[in-house]
Amino acid sequence: MTRPILEAKGLHVSFNGVRAADDVSIAVHDGEFLAIIGPNGSGKTTLLNICTGYIRPSSGSVVLDGHDITRLSPRAIARRGVARAFQIPQLFSAQRVIDNMMLALAATDGLWSVVQPLETASRRDEARALLELVGLADDAGRISSKLPEGHRKLMDIAVALALKPRLLLLDEPTSGVSALERFPLMEALMSALRQRRITALFVEHDMDVVARYASRVLVWSAGNIMAEGRPDEVFSNAQVRQRVVGVA
């Protein structure tokens, strides 16, 4: 295997005595689409929060491309190429999709950009390219709140991609999305990741989505990993079937 893009070692976090991360170690490799599954409250989101700087572990480290990022701010981690989707789903819902994209691009340009006009030719082109990338070119002029949920999720993904990440973290990308929209959403996401050569880590409750799209699966239980492997391997594990998938 290639050297990991991201490596977490020996992470511990407790909230009021609940061990949300209990000696967690993971490695995310270049080009993976790595799924995390597990029961509610088992610590999946906590791991994403640690990797993006929103929660500091009481011990352990997160290393990105060989650099320790454990105590960096979320903004500093984002600048190093780790993006998280679904950060801003509510904020600009009254705006057109293209305006949201230009705002996202302006935000990545730094503070000076607030004194510049939002709409420039190059920013508009880049915004359109990102929408095209996730299959939303036809939605550019629509008001964001009017989009079907699957398209809104794709817009949030396009906003995250405005950061030009190498690693994208997604927390339940298909939650709230109708069964009919789930696979088209995932197809658009996978296509965007492939085109931009982005590695991704995603938490997911829909096992059909995991079985179909994940290259590897980590199974969470009570703040740690109870099983790991290809989707067919973890889904044939009796303990995983009983405790996570819900079939004996």
Ligand SMILES: Nc1ncnc2c1ncn2[C@@H]1O[C@H](COP(=O)(O)OP(=O)(O)OP(=O)(O)O)[C@@H](O)[C@H]1O
């Ligand atoms: N900021 C926080 N403050 C207090 N407790 C927290 C915090 N974040 C998480 N927890 C607790 O830590 C445990 C793990 O939570 P986490 O959100 O990581 O679980 P999860 O696996 O993402 O669950 P779900 O599938 O429901 O999203 C839970 O008991 C939760 O209540």
Ligand SMILES: [Mg+2]
């Ligand atoms: Mg969660």
